[in-house]
Amino acid sequence: MKHLLSAGDLDRDEALLVLETAEKLRELADRPIKKLPTLRGRTIVNLFFEDSTRTRISFEAAAKRLSADVINFSAKGSSVEKGESLKDTALTLEAMGADAVVVRHQSSGAPHRLAHSGWIQSCVVNAGDGSHEHPTQALLDAFTMRRHLGALDGRRVAIVGDVLHSRVARSNVLLLSTLGAEVTLVAPPTLLPVGVERWTCATSYDLDAVLPKTDVVMMLRVQRERMNAAFFPSAREYSRRYGLDAARMAALPEHALVMHPGPMNRGMEISADVADSTRSVIVEQVTNGVAIRMAVLYLLLAGAGSAVDDTVPEQRRGRA
Amino acid sequence: MTEKFVLKGVRPLGGEPTDVILRDGVIAEMGAGLSGRGAQVVDAEGFILLPGLVDLHTHLREPGREDAETVETGTLAAALGGFTAVFAMPNTDPAADTAGVVEQVYRLGQEAGRCDVQPIGAVTVGRAGRQLAELGAMADSAARVRVFSDDGDCVSDAALMRRALEYVKAFDGLIAQHAQEPRLTEGAQMNEGALSATLGLAGWPAVAEEAIIARDVLLAAHVGSRVHICHVSTAGSVEILRWAKAKGYPVTAEVTPHHLLLTEELVASYDPIYKVNPPLRSAEDVAALRDALADGTIDVVATDHAPHPVEDKECEWSAAAMGMVGLETALAVVQQSMVDTGLLDWAGVADRMSTRPARIGRLAGHGCGLDVGAPANVTVYDPAASWDVDPAQLASRSRNTPYAGRTLPGRVVATFLRGHATVLDGKPQ
CATH class of the missing domain: 2.30.40.10 (Urease, subunit C, domain 1)
Known part of the structure; x- marks a missing residue:
């Protein structure tokens, strides 16, 4: 694996390798000193053309825990805002010797373009591109589900909300079906893309019919602005038909998880009491995100094999 | 001589x-x-031996975007592609919406001398879709404009389209419509379907083209004026055209070489070299377009030669310009897609790439038979x-x-x- 551009790039074995590697790296989070020397001397650039503090700090923490040098390149206030092209930005990073570029871009396919244009030699990790994909989010979601539910074969996952514009939904459909889960997308018809019937998942317009048969319900962020483009009549109507509140949560099986990729619109797609309930693993998703991103960076830059066993934790060398 | x-x-x-x-x-x-x-x-x-090819749809970019193409370089490309006349689209800067600009383009073509340049006039002032441009002045100018188009943008206002169709009857003019319902294609990046859903690119649905064609063939029939449909790209459009022609409505249509050969799967590379408007469609659409060109439902091949500088294509998909150059490859692509497949013989190629485009554009001296004299x-x-x-x-x-x-x-x-x-x-x- 040279790049991680799409969750569809991972076959079952590769996906499991990432998840199992992350499992080992996750243990680091419970140690007092959370750092491995694995990527010392390697340079990882966080190239963010779109604001996303959450994803950026997650990648930054992951890279730093592997002792990589991290350069944060935010398009805001940079040469990009002055009209520098993606190509020139890429050539600059290449000239600085980046080993991996973690890219977030508002344009679908921009990471693909970076990886395949010949502008740079480094690994490219897609940290979310337009309404295309967000593969590390799907990996951390699967990771979180597995920690609670075990293997995902036959598990039923409902992904609810603005599927049309969601990179999280696309990556999750691809990854979860690779891992054997049965995905149902739930949304008003206006927020499902034309052609969704060809995806490896089911679709439904009726959240109440789906919930009782669901092991995981993943709520997607719905921007209020979408109602101005007539995707739905009002925030209130959306919330009534597709929002997850306590009453709906009660319809879920006992063991079911509530997830959200964040940032949440409390009161819109998810009510505050649901978000803060014991079934919600939303905060844990964030913790797991660091482990997943460590695993991805490790596997891309240090190659296959075990992440932890053949490395020496920093503290044993008496450093921090 | x-x-x-x-x-x-x-x-x-x-x-x-x-x-x-x-x-x-x-x-x-x-x-x-x-x-x-x-x-x-x-x-x-x-x-x-073919009659010199005539392109009803070329972007020469002059005046305004001489970094992309000039009349000089564009007509050289045209000659090398076998063309003896090209119709120059008016989406220049300034737009070709006055007698002055169309005469300038016409004169630049004469000076280049490599192929005849017949300017197309804009339908509306500044191609803004609000107010009719001085169509009569362009018709009466030295450029003798007969074809009018806001190409690049659709004349989407139905009342304005009706008036334009009516008005050009006075000088045997023609409205060439870029059929694209604007509200259905806001931010559109590629053909809408399973692939656009997967790639996360905003869809350009076939209905946005077909709805305008359906409206405009009805309008043309209602007011008794000629309408020409630019770059038809879908199987549904072909069906509407076939129906309209069967009714005897005064409609003609063109297809580009790239829509006869290429399909949307190329977009999966996210390489904007494949970004074009209307977008590349499905294999079923390509098959329908070929059949329609073969049976005459689609009258002509037109290149929609759309030059763009490197920096407008060497970027991420959504930031890239739409369009492909096509003058130098048009005949080759038509041979591959239509002749080598047995759908059209060379007499058919002459008809679709010379005779009919010259006739539709009322261009004298081109598209004539290969006869003595x-x-x-x-x-x-x-x-x-x-x-x-x-x-x-x-x-x-x-x-x-x-x-x-x-x-x-x-x-x-x-x-x-x-x-x-x-x-x-x-x-x-």
């Missing part, structure tokens, strides 16, 4: 070999064993050759060809404009 050529052994429209003498700007003689004393001999054994606007083509498309070798100022690295059939050997060689042995003269 003393220039004189004898084309030896050439096959008019792919028929029996003969000799053809071009002299005094006309086809002077045709027949076996012509000596053509004093004439420059063109060994055309096995080559096909006809203007010597002709193209000599070797269908047995093949070539690897190298963007660096294109005469166009821009390099945005989607065929880079592909092997295409055929080669334009020579192009003659009123008996003057603009291309000989594949090289500009």
